Amino acid sequence: LxxxxxxxxxxxxxxxxxxxxxxxxxxxxxxxxxxxxxxxxxxxxxxxxxxxQLRQDNADERLTEIGRQIGLVDDERYEKYQKMQAEKERIYAKLRSVRYKKEQIAAVMEEKGETVPASGIGAEEFLKRTPLTVEDLIVVDPSFKDEDPFLLRRIETEIKYEGYLVKLQREIKEMQKMEKKKLPADLDYNEVDGLRIEARQRLNDVKPLSLAQASRISGVNPADIVVLMIWLQKNKL
Structure with a gap:
């Protein structure tokens, strides 16, 4: 870095x-x-x-675009990444379009202790069930055996943890809003009325780049951040 x-x-x-x-x-x-x-x-x-979100199987999704922007990812590697993303979307589309009848899934689901839906089940919903895996899906539908096993594993993880990942994305968006609120590098926190002495000292020592970073400084509490936000708004910074 x-x-x-x-x-x-x-x-x-x-x-x-x-x-x-x-x-x-x-x-x-x-x-x-x-x-x-x-x-x-x-x-x-x-x-x-x-x-x-910081898993080894999605490092490319987290960092390839960043690497591309600063010139660390060449054309060949970037093209490979784009192809993999397109392939992932294709597999997702397949999972969402395929549905299995009760008799197709009964043996596998009963073996794993899962209730078999009378109306059948979609491939994506099948993978959402905790005990069921990609291997079980391949038993039900051998066509998935031809798909990239690495992508299937990644997709399985995303499907199983979808609820948690959606909640995480909401938290990240809130944090990113605070990250976008930049703090002047030359700001003297002794001038901010209402800040505790410890908070002033720590903020002056660290000189955080953003409001989000300021909120993570040891010795700076949520009340200090509120005071700082009000002061910034008042002074149109």
Whole structure:
């Protein structure tokens, strides 16, 4: 990350800032900046509040477009990524269009202890059932055996955790709104009326880039953020 930003600096471009919702290195950098550390920093999944999205199987979806924008992803690799995304959408469309009769699914579902719907079940809904896997789907419908197993696994994960992922996306959008609210680099937080002394000290020490980053600083509580938001609005910053 340091090397990337050194290169961008030489080109006169804005620095790359990876965030908590798109990478573990973004979590690490943000933690070190906002919280500091007195011991060697250990990157653990428990540190990431959006870890359900930070999976190894979707790293390309999280970071390829970013890499493309700054010139790290060449045409060949980007074309491969686009083809994979198109293939993924095709498999999703297939899952949503296929429906199985009761007699087609009964044996597999009963073996897994699942209630067999009298009216049958769609392929996507089939995978949404916790005990049922891609392997079970292939038993029911051998045509899926010809699909990319990596993509099938990724899609299965997304389908099974859809409810959690939708909720996570809402939280991320709220966080991104706060990330867009940039804070002046030369802002003297001693001038912000209503901030606690500790909050002023920590904000002046860290000099957060955004309101979201300020909210994550150790020693700055939600009430301080509200005070800061009101002050920014009042001063039209």
């Amino acid at each position: 340091a090397g990337i930003n050194a290169g961008l600096f030489l080109e006169g471009r804005d620095p790359l800032v990876l965030t908590r919702d798109n990478s573990y290195i973004g979590v690490m950098v943000d933690d070190l900046v906002t919280k500091g550390t007195e011991e060697p920093y250990r990157m653990m999944t428990s540190r990431a509040e959006y870890r359900l």
